Amino acid sequence: MWRVPFGTLFGSLLVRLPVIGTAVLFLASLVFLVAYAEGGMLAIAVPALLGLVRAVIAPLVMYANFTVAMSPDGVRLRYGLLETRMQTLPPGRVQAISIVEPAIWRGLGWARVEVTVAGYAGERQALSSTLLPVAPRQVAMHLVSQVFPGTHIDAVPLVPASSKAMTMDRADGAGTDDVVFVTRHGWPCRRTDVIAHARAQSVRLTTNPLQRLLGLATVHVDAPPGPVQVAAADRDLGEARAIVESTARRAQVARRSSGDPTHWAAR
Known part of the structure; x- marks a missing residue:
């Protein structure tokens, strides 16, 4: 029924307000770290980077190659970049x-x-x-x-x-x-x-x-x-x-x- 293009998935993860806000915070902390040699900025930059990984990279790996199909036994899902998952949701569930x-x-x-x-x-x-x-x-x-x-x-x-x-x-x-x-x-x-x-x-x-x-x-x-x-x-x-x-x-x-x-x- 539908296959999610990789570019669309990646773009959709990037253009979310929390992701954009976290990316701005991460870049700002890097600028202060480099410009003023302020090591305390690492306390902001590292959590922001981990947040970006969790919000973008993790779902990108999980939902890459996402395919949804309809069949007599239910909705069939197939997805995953490093590990392929297959699942069928039976009718009525x-x-x-x-x-x-x-x-x-x-x-x-x-x-x-x-x-x-x-x-x-x-x-x-x-x-x-x-x-x-x-x-x-x-x-x-x-x-x-x-x-x-x-x-x-x-x-x-x-x-x-x-x-x-x-x-x-x-x-x-x-x-x-x-x-x-x-x-x-x-x-x-x-x-x-x-x-x-x-x-x-x-x-x-x-x-x-x-x-x-x-x-x-x-x-x-x-x-x-x-x-x-x-x-x-x-x-x-x-x-x-x-x-x-x-x-x-x-x-x-x-x-x-x-x-x-x-x-x-x-x-």
Whole structure:
């Protein structure tokens, strides 16, 4: 379905704000070290260099030659520069998906796809959390539609969060269709989190002290533990309760139609 070019992977790792900031810090410390013979700059230069190795070289070695393919037995992944890894994610094991678009990537039309896989934990979950390290956004969206058949994420209407919200992780919106529940949030790194109704384990409403003061709440649609957590933040309380009820109904219908008798809860 898609093979990640080495140059695209390398470039995507370089043009991230934390990497750019660390590189500037490293170069500045080297300039001070050379210009003023200030040995104390090594205390900045060495950790910055190690940070760059961890942020760029390590994922470059891990995800080089990355290939994703669809097959009857699931999503097949193959990747690795020094050691080739092969993995198949069976149908139905992917519980939730996140499309990650850092600020600079959005200008280049790139996205990353992360997943929560049922039955995986610890190191195995970490190694399986990246479904696609970088690709054109339309490729990422097509992959999501293959994992959750019958849905088109960009076609799901998203309702903006309340204008009363006061948060750094700005919530752009949340919405649903007959197949999935979608939330979008984040600045400068935008995340679009997606969970199929048939995969939801529960839906719950929470409020923190500031939200209670403003009459707001957050709706969580729970999947098994993993890197993707789907939550519609900063909704008006009445709207949040309506989302809980409608999502509960859709999830129950989806589970019945799929023949899954697993108990499902709304709270």
